[in-house]
Amino acid sequence: MTDFVHPQHEDVTEEMWQGIDDIIAENAGIPGSIITVLRKCQNIVGYLPTQVMDYISLGMNLPRSDVFGVASFYALFSMEPRGRHTIKVCTGTACYVKGIKEVISRISNKYDMEEGCTSEDRCFTLESVRCLGACGLAPVMVIGEDVYGAVKADTVLDVLARYESE
Numbered sequence: 001m002t003d004f005v006h007p008q009h010e011d012v013t014e015e016m017w018q019g020i021d022d023i024i025a026e027n028a029g030i031p032g033s034i035i036t037v038l039r040k041c042q043n044i045v046g047y048l049p050t051q052v053m054d055y056i057s058l059g060m061n062l063p064r065s066d067v068f069g070v071a072s073f074y075a076l077f078s079m080e081p082r083g084r085h086t087i088k089v090c091t092g093t094a095c096y097v098k099g100i101k102e103v104i105s106r107i108s109n110k111y112d113m114e115e116g117c118t119s120e121d122r123c124f125t126l127e128s129v130r131c132l133g134a135c136g137l138a139p140v141m142v143i144g145e146d147v148y149g150a151v152k153a154d155t156v157l158d159v160l161a162r163y164e165s166e
Helices: 014-027 034-045 050-060 064-073 093-097 100-111 156-161
Strands: 085-090 124-129 141-143 146-148
Touching (some): 014 034, 034 050, 034 064, 050 064, 085 093, 093 100, 100 156
Parallel strands (some): 085 124
Antiparallel strands (some): 085 141, 141 146
16 A cells, blocks of 8 residues: 555554555455454554544545444444553442452552543553453453452552553
8 A cells, every 4th residue: 555655643653554554455345344454453553543544444445434433333443542451340240249349449549540541651441341251250350361350459459560561
């Protein structure tokens, strides 16, 4: 995709733009491939800034509204910067009763972020979910692919400290 100039964006390096070009080239002309393109581009950048979606719409020869429509419809896409690590805390009944609110409070206070937000250093994004399907381990927290059961407010920050340097 050398026909288009890469837009300037503080979160997107030239190497990332090259990866985005490759993804577009692999999928251009394939009907229905926009979800795949958006997902792969989000994996490269970490989220979908407006400039990236505009660039995808040009490269895929799709209306800008189609690209934005798909990105805003599906929950798997984020148009806001996300942390390198997503913390999912269960707020279902078993986890709530066993103290997940205090765990959330400790995380929020330490990293100055509310549920649904990302820490200023973009290390963590904190999400609450209704159920993680591990009620026997309550309260439960998932960081990336790692599941933590019987999470305690007194030790949760020690767990998170392991991820800060990654």
